[in-house]
Amino acid sequence: MIGHGRRTGVAALLAGLALVTLSGCRSTGDGAFTPNFASSSGTANPGCARCQSGSSTVGGNPMGTPVDGGIQRTAYFQDAGTDPSKKMMTMHPGLPGAPGNPIAGPGPLPTELAPVSHPPYTIAPPDIITIDAVRLVPKPPYRVEPLEILFINVTDTLPNQPINGAFVVSPEGTINLGFNYGTVRVGGLTLDQIQTNIRGHLGNILRNSQVTVALAQFRGLQQLRGEHLVRPDGTISLGTYGSVYVAGMTLGQAKCVVEKHLSEYLLNPQIAIDVFAYNSKVFYVIFDGAGFGQQVYRLPVTGNETVLDAIGFVQGLAPVSSKNRIWLARPSPVNLGCNQILPVDWNAITMAGSTATNYQIFPGDRVYVSSDCLIRFDNYLSKVLAPVERILGVTLLGTSTVQSFQNLRNGTTNGTAVLVP
Numbered sequence: 001m002i003g004h005g006r007r008t009g010v011a012a013l014l015a016g017l018a019l020v021t022l023s024g025c026r027s028t029g030d031g032a033f034t035p036n037f038a039s040s041s042g043t044a045n046p047g048c049a050r051c052q053s054g055s056s057t058v059g060g061n062p063m064g065t066p067v068d069g070g071i072q073r074t075a076y077f078q079d080a081g082t083d084p085s086k087k088m089m090t091m092h093p094g095l096p097g098a099p100g101n102p103i104a105g106p107g108p109l110p111t112e113l114a115p116v117s118h119p120p121y122t123i124a125p126p127d128i129i130t131i132d133a134v135r136l137v138p139k140p141p142y143r144v145e146p147l148e149i150l151f152i153n154v155t156d157t158l159p160n161q162p163i164n165g166a167f168v169v170s171p172e173g174t175i176n177l178g179f180n181y182g183t184v185r186v187g188g189l190t191l192d193q194i195q196t197n198i199r200g201h202l203g204n205i206l207r208n209s210q211v212t213v214a215l216a217q218f219r220g221l222q223q224l225r226g227e228h229l230v231r232p233d234g235t236i237s238l239g240t241y242g243s244v245y246v247a248g249m250t251l252g253q254a255k256c257v258v259e260k261h262l263s264e265y266l267l268n269p270q271i272a273i274d275v276f277a278y279n280s281k282v283f284y285v286i287f288d289g290a291g292f293g294q295q296v297y298r299l300p301v302t303g304n305e306t307v308l309d310a311i312g313f314v315q316g317l318a319p320v321s322s323k324n325r326i327w328l329a330r331p332s333p334v335n336l337g338c339n340q341i342l343p344v345d346w347n348a349i350t351m352a353g354s355t356a357t358n359y360q361i362f363p364g365d366r367v368y369v370s371s372d373c374l375i376r377f378d379n380y381l382s383k384v385l386a387p388v389e390r391i392l393g394v395t396l397l398g399t400s401t402v403q404s405f406q407n408l409r410n411g412t413t414n415g416t417a418v419l420v421p
Helices: 002-025 192-204 219-224 249-264 307-313 346-351 372-415
Strands: 128-137 149-154 163-170 174-176 183-185 210-216 226-228 235-238 243-245 270-277 282-288 294-300 321-331 341-344 368-369
Touching: 149 192, 149 235, 174 294, 183 192, 219 368, 226 235, 243 249, 249 270, 294 307, 307 346, 307 368, 321 346, 368 372
Parallel strands: 282 368
Antiparallel strands: 128 226, 128 270, 149 163, 149 210, 174 183, 235 243, 282 294, 321 341, 321 368
């Protein structure tokens, strides 16, 4: 009876585990391309207009009603009474500075054949932006510093020894005019003072010479041009001109802020700014490991990715993945009150070329690929039975060892010869 009770308990445990594990494997019977999905992690908020049943429809399904097993299909709507099929989207799906958030504007969800442009790009760490100088003129009176470049032109020079070209100011603050002309100190002087010094220096060598001096390139230009990494605090370094906060700004806003900052040192500065490396806008592809953790891939957003592209970037589905349990989770604002879950029909996308669920991906999106329920059940079963098998194995080994010693002792005693006097 005790053995029968144990067997009954083990059978009940296995049956319960099977029911829990296989609960998400039921078939809807709606066709070969109809996916099965688990329930959404969050329930609809009764106070959210986008989640109220019957307020709006997407593909014939009222907003807030379960689609294929409980996952909520959501879209961008202006109000609860707007029919998205009667008006196309005229705005990008996101607020400036918050890509992926719902907007005030009706329309269908962006897909492979109906993509939309992303919101204006906002700079964020660790982006790399490039700055090019269009007009950088120092405020007068400007004093020349070492490593800057002067353009000097002198008339009536010695034969075959012209003075006409660019001259770099040495670290000592001097320039070398040539073998027969010597050096002239220019560091810390204005252009007029440099012109006077050169004319006086050449007066002992040349007669009636005219000297022209211009600033060809100053050191600040070398510090501004090139790539600038956005620091974790949201600032970029401008060399000796300090730092400027640009995080959360569009390129136009950042250009105005940088030019305003440089106007303290330069005369009406003009720059061109662009993004060199888009490092801050990413999306994620998450694979369920069928009971053995999850794999998360972080991929950059370039502006035209779809669900199929996302899976292709990670070399396709994993061996334990389920083709019928894939969805796109879009980040929701804290006060929205409902999750944005978009079911993906993988078989229809790959086998039939359907674009209805091949959604366009925006920054922050999560493409979640669930595991196959049978493989997950097998892994869960192995987790439960492995400790039991280990305990039984140790018990069986101990029992066999004890019996071996007992048999060895009994065999030695029975085989001992007894001498009778």
